[in-house]
Amino acid sequence: MTERAITAAVAVLAAVGLCRGVYFHLVSEPLHDEMRAPIDARYAALRALLPPSGEVGYVSDLPVAVRLDQDAGSLGTRLYLHAQYALAPLVLRYDDARAPLVIANLSDARRLAQIAQERGLSVVAVAGPGLAVLRPKASP
């Protein structure tokens, strides 16, 4: 094995690698993958309605992965993680509908009334499509 042979081999590998990278990022990805919107835009109005820190409950119309056998890449999990990212340092307690304040983060905005009724919550404010602040209804 000579230095020249190694240099040639690395140069070929590098050329192939660069071509692969260029094709993936500049040809394939623009065709098959959408541009992501900044996460914060969806949650800006909601954030303004919430305390800056502490804990709030979190409900959704989609399940969030809280166990190993659940899909960590699901839409429900992504919605929760996006909300947690946007609203930090507020801690979102998943599936806790008894907290003094609860946020709803829904994939289907039409289900807000149904979710609120099922979980014994009343809507305090709507902060955009599928987003709302709720609180537990007073016990009878």
Add this chain to the structure above:
Amino acid sequence: MSALLALLAIALSGAGLVAVLFPSRDRALQAALAVALGLGCWSSAYAAVLLLFGPGARTAKDIALAAIGAVLLVVARDGAPAAVEDREPAPRWLWAFLAVACVVATALFIEHTLRFPDGGWDAWMVWNLRARFLARAGDGFRAAFSPHLLFLAHQDYPFLLPGLVAQGFLLRGAEAPWIPIFIAWLYGVLAVALTTYLLRWLRGGIWGALGGLSVAAMPCFPTFASNQQSDVPLAVYLLISVALLAGPRSRRSLLLAGFSAGLGAWTKNEGALYAACLAAALLWRERDLRAVAWFALGALPLAALFVGFKLGVAPPTDLAALSTRESVIAHALDLRRWGELVLLTLRRVVYFQDFALWAMAEVLVLVLFVRKQPGTVPGTALFLAVAAYAPIYVLQPHRLDWIYRTSADRIFIQLWPAAVVATLLHLARATAPARTRAST
């Protein structure tokens, strides 16, 4: 004023450390090392001060870092340069090719950043989420490690990268998106530059250029760099440690190698594994307890921070918290799981989308050539690290295909620059006699 002080703290602490522990005539290498180590010092000092005294002592920390760095620079003024091997310059076309590769990688970094403005999945799920907690919460920063967060937020991860981003947010007074993007780009640049400069220092210019090319032209490298995650920063600290252990040996180089390995541990949990593998390889190959002790002494400040964080603040890692003795034993005895790991790994080696032909070439060189060469500390350490992942993957509690799919490429990119150095050093040694014969 605060920003200037922070820049001084990074520059002086890094430059001071390098001046004392790595005296050299290679200013480009020294500068790159100083930036990497200065960022590490700045972030780990921030974490230590935050956990001990709360968020109010950042300015005092920066003054102390800058002062210590300045003192180290004064002390090191008469330091003798480290031994440098005769350089073998690379042909101009190879440097030009490396420059083109860097330009292309930067373009791909920009494209990926525009497409994913919040970074990769783990950036907003873990790393920048942590940075936001630290920057926004003030005295309530411990909410970042709340057990009420979803386990996917990985509250137990050390936070070198979030510490940098959070301090950037605090200095700027706003969460400017360019701050995590710039830090991600900077570590990408450091990964290529340090692979190039360290190999040039160790074996000459041609090997440096080949090393830089091997990192910059890896298809998944710009993606991982732009993901704003901790994998490329960890790769940088592992690379420094591996290269220093491959170079001329002294107490100072061992201290610096240990310190860099410690910064790797404070970057990501896997860094602790790599630091342990480096120490084990040092002991195995050289049977020199003193060398291991100097290496461990270098890593000690970061090891103390890591252990203090793990014992005092962080909840248990999900790999341990979600495992039971029964699940571990069942997974260990499950031959299908071991077989599945082998299959997943073989398929990954030929995963063209991320690795093009690099992973296949590396495996071929290891099997056909490096295996027959005498063992080295860097090679042994990397072999131990890869070997350690086999039981980790099999025994961990998650579905194997899911965790492999979501982590294998990241582990690859953490190890890649160090593997490039270790492999090219073997090849350089093998070609040296041929060069000598040719010249005579």
